Amino acid sequence: STVYRAGTLGRRPAVPTDFAELERRAKRASSAEAWAYVAGGAGEGRTMRHNREAFDRWAIVPRMATGAAGRDLSIELLGTRLPSPLLLAPVGAGALMGRDSDLAIAAGAAATGTPYIFSNQGCNPMEESAAAMGDTPRWFQLYWSKDERLVDSLIARAERIGAGALVVTLDTTVLGWRPQDLNLGSLPFAKGLGIAQYTSDPVFREIVAERAGLPRERPKVTLGAIRALLAMSRNHPGSFWDNLRSPIPRASVETFLDIYSNPSLTWEQLAGLKQRTNLPIVLKGILTSDDARRALEIGVDAIVVSNHGGRQVDNAIASLDALAEIRAALGPAPTLLFDSGIRSGADVFTALAVGADAVLLGRPHLYGFVLAGAHGVAEVISNVIAELDLTMALTGARTIAEITRDLVRERR
Numbered sequence: 001s002t003v004y005r006a007g008t009l010g011r012r013p014a015v016p017t018d019f020a021e022l023e024r025r026a027k028r029a030s031s032a033e034a035w036a037y038v039a040g041g042a043g044e045g046r047t048m049r050h051n052r053e054a055f056d057r058w059a060i061v062p063r064m065a066t067g068a069a070g071r072d073l074s075i076e077l078l079g080t081r082l083p084s085p086l087l088l089a090p091v092g093a094g095a096l097m098g099r100d101s102d103l104a105i106a107a108g109a110a111a112t113g114t115p116y117i118f119s120n121q122g123c124n125p126m127e128e129s130a131a132a133m134g135d136t137p138r139w140f141q142l143y144w145s146k147d148e149r150l151v152d153s154l155i156a157r158a159e160r161i162g163a164g165a166l167v168v169t170l171d172t173t174v175l176g177w178r179p180q181d182l183n184l185g186s187l188p189f190a191k192g193l194g195i196a197q198y199t200s201d202p203v204f205r206e207i208v209a210e211r212a213g214l215p216r217e218r219p220k221v222t223l224g225a226i227r228a229l230l231a232m233s234r235n236h237p238g239s240f241w242d243n244l245r246s247p248i249p250r251a252s253v254e255t256f257l258d259i260y261s262n263p264s265l266t267w268e269q270l271a272g273l274k275q276r277t278n279l280p281i282v283l284k285g286i287l288t289s290d291d292a293r294r295a296l297e298i299g300v301d302a303i304v305v306s307n308h309g310g311r312q313v314d315n316a317i318a319s320l321d322a323l324a325e326i327r328a329a330l331g332p333a334p335t336l337l338f339d340s341g342i343r344s345g346a347d348v349f350t351a352l353a354v355g356a357d358a359v360l361l362g363r364p365h366l367y368g369f370v371l372a373g374a375h376g377v378a379e380v381i382s383n384v385i386a387e388l389d390l391t392m393a394l395t396g397a398r399t400i401a402e403i404t405r406d407l408v409r410e411r412r
């Protein structure tokens with residue numbers, strides 16, 4: 001009601017309160033490369049469309065005279081009380097849209113008490129992002145590296161920054177077919193964007209040195225080091241001078257590209273994760289009840305039903321359809337998070353009614369960031385939560401638990 005009252009009293013917000021205008025303005029504020037990467041999807045963009053169409057197929061059923069004057073939006077998630085069922089999704093390479101993206105997004109999230117899931121492909125080391133959040137919960141998202149030493153090192157760092165959960169993203173063992181980026185030749189990682197968790201990692205630096213045959217710590221400019229750099233320049237694109245001058249040595253980028261993800265990852269390996277950390281484990285990118293069951297069998301604490309915002313497989317099943325299926329198959333007990341396609345508070349309401357316990361917001365928060373930094377992120381979050389609150393008032397739901405399946409109907 002604070003947001004609404006401010007608007008009624010004539011105060012203009014820093015970012016538009018509707019997604020369509022937010023998106024238009026964010027596009028104008030972004031470079032072509034940033035927009036291609038952030039707004040783009042896989043292939044023809046059909047999965048992104050399916051995600052939205054699925055929301056259009058579910059209609060909310062308002063209820064009258066319910067007496068729902070005061071509402072409580074807080075939830076308990078993996079043992080922590082949160083002010084609302086909203087978290088910020090992990091997004092890599094956000095610095096395409098502005099410097100120190102992770103720090104600003106972390107601060108914006110913290111201003112509203114909203115947890116932020118730091119991406120493995122983040123643009124600031126997780127320790128710095130954590131420092132920007134004070135006591136607000138932060139989680140860490142892991143891409144399972146080919147190098148198990150790096151997996152352990154990233155987990156140890158996540159534990160040290162007090163992460164509330166370890167989110168393992170399963171749907172990106174290879175990067176999807178992304179024509180917008182490919183056409184511009186502008187995928188960010190090759191330029192060293194989005195690899196801050198790696199370059200700040202001591203184990204990763206050892207791996208880079210190992211592979212280049214360089215001395216381990218603080219390489220001195222020895223004849224051997226120069227020979228190794230020359231050899232690398234012959235074997236990889238970029239000259240000796242590029243390697244010397246680049247703020248992020250090409251060797252780090254090459255190593256990152258080679259080992260950031262492990263396409264041969266199996267459920268057996270995932271089952272071993274519980275022995276490697278005490279953090280709650282969340283698997284992200286599940287789209288079928290079969291996979292959801294396997295996840296629960298190996299004892300994970302929650303799953304995120306997600307198609308990565310339509311960025312991985314073109315013409316994939318809508319994330320919301322998958323959510324309905326999985327909740328119906330598994331019943332009320334498992335903790336299901338949801339993302340892909342949420343654009344408003346009404347969408348959050350729908351996802352909760354269809355079966356989610358909490359939701360992740362992806363692109364909208366980046367659009368808030370590109371328009372108004374940390375403040376823009378906080379406003380986007382506040383707007384979504386405010387609309388959720390109003391929708392609850394108008395459907396008679398006093399708590400998040402009261403957003404039940406009978407408050408939505410599938411349209412014919």
Ligand code: FNR
Pocket residue numbers: 037038039089090091092093119120121122141169284306307308309310311339340341342360361362363364
């Ligand atoms: C992502 N997403 C993502 N997911 C993840 O697990 N690790 C990552 O590094 C990234 N990086 C990333 C970058 C950008 C620019 C976007 C837009 C998305 C996927 C993200 O966590 C989430 O699943 C989707 O963004 C949700 O869909 P919406 O809300 O964007 O439709």
